[in-house]
Amino acid sequence: MADVVKLYGLEGSPFVCRVKIALNLKGIEYEFVVEDLSNKSADLIKYNYVYKKVPVLVHNGNPVSESLVIVEYADDAWKGVPILPQDAYGKAQARFWAKFVDDKCIPTVFKAIGSHGQEQAVAEAHEQLQFLENELKDNKFFGGDNINLVDISATFIAFWLGAAEEALGIKVLTKDKFPKLIKWSDNYVNCQVVKDSLPPREILVAFFKKRFGGN
Amino acid sequence: MADVVKLYGLEGSPFVCRVKIALNLKGIEYEFVVEDLSNKSADLIKYNYVYKKVPVLVHNGNPVSESLVIVEYADDAWKGVPILPQDAYGKAQARFWAKFVDDKCIPTVFKAIGSHGQEQAVAEAHEQLQFLENELKDNKFFGGDNINLVDISATFIAFWLGAAEEALGIKVLTKDKFPKLIKWSDNYVNCQVVKDSLPPREILVAFFKKRFGGN
Numbered sequence: 001m002a003d004v005v006k007l008y009g010l011e012g013s014p015f016v017c018r019v020k021i022a023l024n025l026k027g028i029e030y031e032f033v034v035e036d037l038s039n040k041s042a043d044l045i046k047y048n049y050v051y052k053k054v055p056v057l058v059h060n061g062n063p064v065s066e067s068l069v070i071v072e073y074a075d076d077a078w079k080g081v082p083i084l085p086q087d088a089y090g091k092a093q094a095r096f097w098a099k100f101v102d103d104k105c106i107p108t109v110f111k112a113i114g115s116h117g118q119e120q121a122v123a124e125a126h127e128q129l130q131f132l133e134n135e136l137k138d139n140k141f142f143g144g145d146n147i148n149l150v151d152i153s154a155t156f157i158a159f160w161l162g163a164a165e166e167a168l169g170i171k172v173l174t175k176d177k178f179p180k181l182i183k184w185s186d187n188y189v190n191c192q193v194v195k196d197s198l199p200p201r202e203i204l205v206a207f208f209k210k211r212f213g214g215n
Numbered sequence: 216m217a218d219v220v221k222l223y224g225l226e227g228s229p230f231v232c233r234v235k236i237a238l239n240l241k242g243i244e245y246e247f248v249v250e251d252l253s254n255k256s257a258d259l260i261k262y263n264y265v266y267k268k269v270p271v272l273v274h275n276g277n278p279v280s281e282s283l284v285i286v287e288y289a290d291d292a293w294k295g296v297p298i299l300p301q302d303a304y305g306k307a308q309a310r311f312w313a314k315f316v317d318d319k320c321i322p323t324v325f326k327a328i329g330s331h332g333q334e335q336a337v338a339e340a341h342e343q344l345q346f347l348e349n350e351l352k353d354n355k356f357f358g359g360d361n362i363n364l365v366d367i368s369a370t371f372i373a374f375w376l377g378a379a380e381e382a383l384g385i386k387v388l389t390k391d392k393f394p395k396l397i398k399w400s401d402n403y404v405n406c407q408v409v410k411d412s413l414p415p416r417e418i419l420v421a422f423f424k425k426r427f428g429g430n
Contacts, residue, residue, distance in 0.1 A: 050315060050346055064307045066314060076303035088291035092279045099281060100265060131265055 005030035008044050008056040010037065011199045012207055014156040015067040016055040020197035021152050022074040025081050068098055071152055084149050097135060097142065098153035104128040106156055109172060113161070114212055117170030125172055129181065132157070136180040140187055151188055158185040158194075163204035168212055220245035223259050223271040225252065226414045227422055229371040230282040231270040235412035236367050237289040240296045245272075283313055286367055299364050312350060312357065313368035319343040321371055324387060328376070329427055332385030340387055344396065347372070351395040355402055366403055373400040373409075378419035383427055 007023065007030050009016030023030055035044055035054050047056045047063035056063055057070045064073045075083040084091050108125040115121040132154065136142065142150035151158075157173070162185070165171055175182055188194055222238065222245050224231030238245055250259055250269050262271045262278035271278055272285045279288045290298040299306050323340040330336040347369065351357065357365035366373075372388070377400070380386055390397055403409055 050319075059304075062304050064304070064311070066311055069307050069310045069314065072310065073303055073307040076306055088288055089274075089277050089279070091291055092284050092288040095284045095287065096279070096281055099284065104265075 003028070004058075004060055006033055006058040007031070008033045008035050008041075008047065008058070009054045010035055012203055013054060014160050017155050017159075017197055017199070018067045018152050019055045019057060019070045019074070021147075021155065021194055022071040022083060024193040024197055025083060025147075026074055026078040027080055028074070028078055068102065068149070068153060071149060075149075081146070082148075083152070085143075094143075094149040097132075097150040100128075100131065101150070101153040101157070105132060105154070109157065109161060112172050113164045113168065113170070113208065116168055116212065117172065122172055126177060129157070129173065129178060133178050133181050136184055141184065147188065147191060147194070151184075155188075155194070157181065158188045159198055159201075160204055163201050164208040164212075167205045167208035218243070219273075219275055221248055221273040222246070223248045223250050223256075223262070223273070224269045225250055227418055228269060229375050232370050232374075232412055232414070233282045233367050234270045234272060234285045234289070236362075236370065236409055237286040237298060239408040239412055240298060240362075241289055241293040242295055243289070243293055283317065283364070283368060286364060290364075296361070297363075298367070300358075309358075309364040312347075312365040315343075315346065316365070316368040316372070320347060320369070324372065324376060327387050328379045328383065328385070328423065331383055331427065332387065337387055341392060344372070344388065344393060348393050348396050351399055356399065362403065362406060362409070366399075370403075370409070372396065373403045374413055374416075375419055378416050379423040379427075382420045382423035 005023070005028055007016070007019055009019070009032060011034070033041075033043070035041060040052055044054065044056060045052050047058060048065040051065060053065070055067055055070060056065050057073065059077065064070050071083060084094050105125075105128045108121075108128050112118070112121040112125040139145075141147045142154070161173055165173070173181060173185070189198065220238070220243055222231070222234055224234070224247060226249070248256075248258070250256060252269075255267055259269065259271060260267050262273060263280040266280060268280070270282055270285060271280050272288065273279075274288075274292065279285050286298060299309050320340075320343045323336075323343050327333070327336040327340040354360075356362045357369070376388055380388070388396060388400070404413065
């Protein structure tokens with residue numbers, strides 16, 4: 001039986017984009033079902049009855065929710081390019097850093113954006129981003145020569161953040177403080193599987209202008 | 216070379232206890248290094264330089280932090296009793312629910328405790344606990360006949376919560392609303408590997424009395 005794969009999502013969501021990248025990496029064809037969050041579908045409410053949020057991946061009728069859980073599921077369910085390291089220690093490190101991106105980086109960066117670049121909020125984001133900057137070491141990607149779970153988790157930093165900076169006329173990821181993350185962002189968004197998964201940048205710029213008020 | 220395994224922790228921490236249970240399940244011998252959080256060791260600060268928190272597992276010199284990451288690491292690194300299901304979908308479901316326990320159940324239950332059982336806070340905890348209650352279905356454990364990642368993640372609900380209820384003279388996990396979780400708690404804390412890992416209940420009762428003020 002051929003796999004039936006559906007992804008319930010929204011074009012502009014960085015969390016949905018993580019799943020698109022994982023599916024593209026694995027070479028999996030899927031149907032993208034666009035959700036209207038002001039009028040959620042019965043499917044979404046049934047499949048993710050706990051959070052009623054996107055993304056939800058439905059594979060042969062079996063739903064999986066939470067973006068990092070879905071990315072790991074894709075790695076476990078399908079062969080092809082690995083998303084996590086193969087050794088136990090490498091897996092643990094990747095999970096640690098992906099969780100760090102969710103727990104610390106994205107919330108502080110989002111707060112820095114929402115504050116229009118207020119000094120204290122930016123300093124808090126910088127404190128967390130510095131850990132990521134250091135973790136890159138001299139690698140092209142967090143995964144070394146190839147992207148892995150950590151790169152995918154940080155898609156917001158690589159692409160969404162720049163759109164927010166443009167929309168609001170602020171700078172959070174500065175070249176002097178974060179030269180490695182800047183270079184990584186550039187390499188990452190230019191990977192074909194990533195590029196093919198990203199929404200048009202102007203949609204995000206418009207979103208951030210509307211949400212936080214632009215210049 | 217024989218494995219050298221050290222666990223940096225605190226006796227009363229439910230997060231450290233998760234790791235103890237995982238190591239006991241795998242039959243791994245380890246040295247338990249007690250940390251004084253008011254005077255953290257140089258090792259702790261070096262090994263977990265991001266959070267400087269326990270638990271930290273150090274396996275042959277390689278540190279792993281974040282309790283659920285460590286539990287998955289133990290499952291990947293050592294054979295023996297499996298902690299996660301073997302199939303991709305089962306793994307994803309276990310990860311989803313363990314994350315739900317961390318993101319939703321523990322915070323709301325802790326708030327209900329901290330509020331001394333204030334009605335609104337208890338209602339919010341109940342809303343989340345109801346999902347766990349339903350997820351148990353007719354199984355002995357979240358893992359079915361044996362404990363798995365989800366059971367381990369919910370150690371706080373199984374043991375710490377009861378101590379808090381006793382300390383403060385409140386009831387959050389009520390028999391009428393949560394008969395399955397009550398039965399599960401009882402089964403779980405009586406598993407030998409769990410029982411051997413738990414701190415003395417009176418330490419926790421004393422902690423909650425001191426922290427939140429008892430009757």
